[in-house]
Amino acid sequence: MPDKKNSSFITVPADFDDDSLDGFFHELSIAIGDRPEEIALDCSLLEHATSRHINALWDALTRTERAGIPMRLTSVSYGLKRVLSVLDLAGLFSVDREDERYDEAPHAPAESRPSERFEAEMDARIDAVVGVMGRLHNFLKRRNMGEITVFDLETVFYEVATNICRHSGLEDHRKIEFSADIGEDEISFRFADAGERFDPTGNTPEFEPRLAIRRRQSRGIGLVMIQRMMDSISYERTDGKYNVVTLRKRLAPRVEVVE
Amino acid sequence: MIARKQVDENVIVLSPEKVLDNHNAHEMSEAIIQAQSEGCKYVILNLSSLDFISSAGVGSILGSVGSSRVMGGDIILCHVSGKIRHVLDILDLCEFLTIVQDEEAAIGMCPVGR
Numbered sequence A: 001m002p003d004k005k006n007s008s009f010i011t012v013p014a015d016f017d018d019d020s021l022d023g024f025f026h027e028l029s030i031a032i033g034d035r036p037e038e039i040a041l042d043c044s045l046l047e048h049a050t051s052r053h054i055n056a057l058w059d060a061l062t063r064t065e066r067a068g069i070p071m072r073l074t075s076v077s078y079g080l081k082r083v084l085s086v087l088d089l090a091g092l093f094s095v096d097r098e099d100e101r102y103d104e105a106p107h108a109p110a111e112s113r114p115s116e117r118f119e120a121e122m123d124a125r126i127d128a129v130v131g132v133m134g135r136l137h138n139f140l141k142r143r144n145m146g147e148i149t150v151f152d153l154e155t156v157f158y159e160v161a162t163n164i165c166r167h168s169g170l171e172d173h174r175k176i177e178f179s180a181d182i183g184e185d186e187i188s189f190r191f192a193d194a195g196e197r198f199d200p201t202g203n204t205p206e207f208e209p210r211l212a213i214r215r216r217q218s219r220g221i222g223l224v225m226i227q228r229m230m231d232s233i234s235y236e237r238t239d240g241k242y243n244v245v246t247l248r249k250r251l252a253p254r255v256e257v258v259e
Numbered sequence B: 001m002i003a004r005k006q007v008d009e010n011v012i013v014l015s016p017e018k019v020l021d022n023h024n025a026h027e028m029s030e031a032i033i034q035a036q037s038e039g040c041k042y043v044i045l046n047l048s049s050l051d052f053i054s055s056a057g058v059g060s061i062l063g064s065v066g067s068s069r070v071m072g073g074d075i076i077l078c079h080v081s082g083k084i085r086h087v088l089d090i091l092d093l094c095e096f097l098t099i100v101q102d103e104e105a106a107i108g109m110c111p112v113g114r
Helices: A019-035 A053-064 A076-084 A099-104 A126-141 A147-167 A209-214 A222-229 B027-036 B055-070 B081-089 B103-108
Strands: A009-011 A038-042 A071-072 A117-123 A175-182 A188-193 A232-238 A243-252 B004-010 B011-016 B042-046 B075-077 B098-100
Touching: A009 A019, A019 A038, A019 A053, A038 A053, A053 A071, A053 A076, A071 A117, A076 A126, A117 A126, A126 A175, A147 A175, A147 A188, A147 A222, A147 A243, A147 B081, A209 B055, A209 B081, A209 B103, A222 B081, B011 B027, B011 B103, B027 B042, B027 B055, B042 B055, B042 B098, B042 B103, B075 B103
Parallel strands: A009 A038, A038 A071, B011 B042, B042 B075, B075 B098
Antiparallel strands: A117 A175, A175 A188, A188 A243, A232 A243, B004 B011
């Protein structure tokens, strides 16, 4: 979207502690006082959106609307879009369609890591998982994988990570480490956490659709999805305190396009 | 948020938004249970906006199909996208669930006004 001539840009900070929150709203107040044609909030630093971010965006929207100045969000990650959607807020915010700048976030420059590797560390909270899922989506999308393959991988990421959040006994602020490596003909995911022992391969329930419907089964479905969407899954407990889950999926051979 | 559209005393259409996951799967379960408690034997799930479904989302639907059928009704899925159908296929659920093309076809399967 081309920028308007008289726009004010404000970067939304990644960590919203009290100081940065005050600083953000101070900048916003100055911008409102300048009476620009619009105010654009750059969300490129938001790896994931917490309730504090959402509340701040909502507050900012209220203030700009009260001042009669349009506000839009730029460089919005897939994860943030999803959080807004889940909270039924997506329609309230004007959001730029393209979020190309998101992949150039200064804390994770593309050139500093191997092009076929994705790494992330996330809090053991579901909203943090959704945020990383957005970045993973961008990473996978750029590697010419089929739509269903990307969907499977995102789904598996979500299911494994949320399982860890729910079953590892980790407090919200404890971390889950994640990496994805793309090889010649396969992709592997690795999850590591220092929670209670939880082996997703050890207790996979039988899943029989007719019985599942009759018994109103709502548990264990995620593990079945993970196993069927990936080609292998393994678990190890390392150093007596880390859960490490590794999953692999074969990829279709790459096709080179000759122009 | 799940939109509700009452078609008939026996039939309701529920339309979830883009995502049905751990955040909002309970809302889907509650919406279906509420509709059933109001006497709706047939619950049509219009999935035209749905872009992502997690295991919790699948569970919220599976958990209520049995009870609908016990009432003599059903849960009918319509406007199921390729991705969502893929998840149902992965779980071998397609042949056990009632899935139709669109809302009109779904309503046509229900005894509306009869």
